[in-house]
Amino acid sequence: MMIGFDYGTSNCGVATMRNGQPHIIPLLGDQQGGGSYIASNLYAPSRDVITNWLAQQLPTTQHANYLVERKNQIQKGQAALRELKFDGISSDLLFGKTALEQYLEDPEEGYYIKSPKSFLGASGLAPIQMQFFEDIVACMMSNVKKLTEQALQREVTQTVIGRPINFQGLNGEESNRQAINVLTNAAKRVGFKEVEFQYEPVAAGFEFEASLTKETRVLVVDIGGGTSDCSMILMSPNFTNNDNRNDHLLAHTGVRVAGNDFDIQLALQGIMPSLGMNSLLKTGKPMPTSSFYQALAINNINEQTEFYSAKNRRDLLQLSRDAKETSMVERLVAVHDHKLSYQLVNAAEQAKIALSEQSEQTIDLTDISDGLFTEVNKKTLRSANKRTLESIASIMHSAVQQAQCQPEVIFVTGGTAKSPVLSEFLQQQMPNIPIVVGDHFGSVTSGLARWAEKIYK
Numbered sequence: 001m002m003i004g005f006d007y008g009t010s011n012c013g014v015a016t017m018r019n020g021q022p023h024i025i026p027l028l029g030d031q032q033g034g035g036s037y038i039a040s041n042l043y044a045p046s047r048d049v050i051t052n053w054l055a056q057q058l059p060t061t062q063h064a065n066y067l068v069e070r071k072n073q074i075q076k077g078q079a080a081l082r083e084l085k086f087d088g089i090s091s092d093l094l095f096g097k098t099a100l101e102q103y104l105e106d107p108e109e110g111y112y113i114k115s116p117k118s119f120l121g122a123s124g125l126a127p128i129q130m131q132f133f134e135d136i137v138a139c140m141m142s143n144v145k146k147l148t149e150q151a152l153q154r155e156v157t158q159t160v161i162g163r164p165i166n167f168q169g170l171n172g173e174e175s176n177r178q179a180i181n182v183l184t185n186a187a188k189r190v191g192f193k194e195v196e197f198q199y200e201p202v203a204a205g206f207e208f209e210a211s212l213t214k215e216t217r218v219l220v221v222d223i224g225g226g227t228s229d230c231s232m233i234l235m236s237p238n239f240t241n242n243d244n245r246n247d248h249l250l251a252h253t254g255v256r257v258a259g260n261d262f263d264i265q266l267a268l269q270g271i272m273p274s275l276g277m278n279s280l281l282k283t284g285k286p287m288p289t290s291s292f293y294q295a296l297a298i299n300n301i302n303e304q305t306e307f308y309s310a311k312n313r314r315d316l317l318q319l320s321r322d323a324k325e326t327s328m329v330e331r332l333v334a335v336h337d338h339k340l341s342y343q344l345v346n347a348a349e350q351a352k353i354a355l356s357e358q359s360e361q362t363i364d365l366t367d368i369s370d371g372l373f374t375e376v377n378k379k380t381l382r383s384a385n386k387r388t389l390e391s392i393a394s395i396m397h398s399a400v401q402q403a404q405c406q407p408e409v410i411f412v413t414g415g416t417a418k419s420p421v422l423s424e425f426l427q428q429q430m431p432n433i434p435i436v437v438g439d440h441f442g443s444v445t446s447g448l449a450r451w452a453e454k455i456y457k
Contacts, residue, residue, distance in 0.1 A: 160455065264299075
């Protein structure tokens with residue numbers, strides 16, 4: 001059976017076709033409050049047991065080779081499993097909202113990762129790191145495949161996976177190839193026999209095309225968790241049966257900023273001043289800012305490694321001694337000691353969501369320091385994301401220039417599209433062109449299912 005699989009930076013979703021229409025699979029059923037999407041989070045009681053957990057989930061055709069390829073990691077994991085058993089701790093991996101809740105309950109314990117898709121194009125990764133990321137992706141895919149097959153009561157062997165125009169990474173096409181290789185290897189490892197990819201904005205466009213009654217030039221703007229992508233597509237109800245749409249794809253542009261960056265920038269402006277950012281040293285000079293940025297760089301493995309190094313802790317302690325307000329910078333040391341990076345970005349994300357309906361929001365920082373709260377508002381959000389919004393505007397205008405024509409409609413999708421600050425900004429870019437906001441999460445998933453039906457028919 002075939003599916004469209006949106007392996008997203010923020011959420012994962014799956015759809016199949018029923019009677020010519022996409023059907024989004026309710027992956028969670030009665031779990032985690034029900035719902036069709038599962039957050040792209042993973043929690044393990046120990047980093048070392050991830051490989052062992054995956055080994056137990058693999059189909060028999062993959063199992064023997066995997067045991068050979070990961071022999072050293074599995075042996076290391078067995079020692080970790082014995083320790084967990086001795087301490088009475090479950091060795092199960094958790095996914096989605098449950099993973100986040102477990103992390104927030106005790107950030108210092110276990111291993112938590114959000115949005116591993118953000119790391120897949122990273123440069124300078126050693127082979128052992130690449131294997132580890134492939135295993136993390138495979139664990140998440142295995143969980144989604146299992147939930148899908150439980151819902152459908154059928155084995156799923158063919159998939160079209162969504163991909164951004166450009167993955168996060170500094171090496172352009174090399175980063176893209178690296179990320180696609182990781183996703184392909186992980187998908188085949190967990191039992192998908194045929195794996196294809198489609199650009200996420202193109203998939204979203206296919207879903208929008210199903211609603212059209214005439215030929216239309218559509219600028220699809222897909223603002224996800226890790227990337228923002230634009231595609232100019234010539235759409236028509238007469239094109240929907242074509243299995244080759246290359247002539248209709250007039251332009252592709254993408255940038256490696258999106259929803260996560262909105263959260264990080266809001267945290268920088270709304271939270272980090274309470275931890276000493278923008279304050280002064282005893283000499284009267286401005287406080288260095290690099291550690292404040294590193295603390296929040298959850299989508300950059302090298303920055304996070306640097307922030308949590310022992311050397312950096314010594315540097316932070318010296319920085320607190322050099323600060324005019326020592327107690328404020330000691331809060332940044334607490335972030336290091338208690339591994340609170342994800343917690344800070346999650347707090348900013350929840351504030352961003354609340355600001356969609358409220359003018360102000362209080363952020364609770366009492367996990368860092370007793371009685372510590374900070375206030376953010378829509379003005380803070382606009383100011384924090386000025387550069388991110390300008391990047392999105394740039395790819396919109398670049399797509400128009402590349403296509404050498406103006407769109408007749410702008411179709412916006414992706415979780416970040418819900419933000420009224422974003423909607424207002426997009427309308428300002430092309431004020432005379434109507435904007436249609438699609439299903440924030442479902443457009444890409446549904447479009448991938450439509451494409452899967454075409455290529456696997």
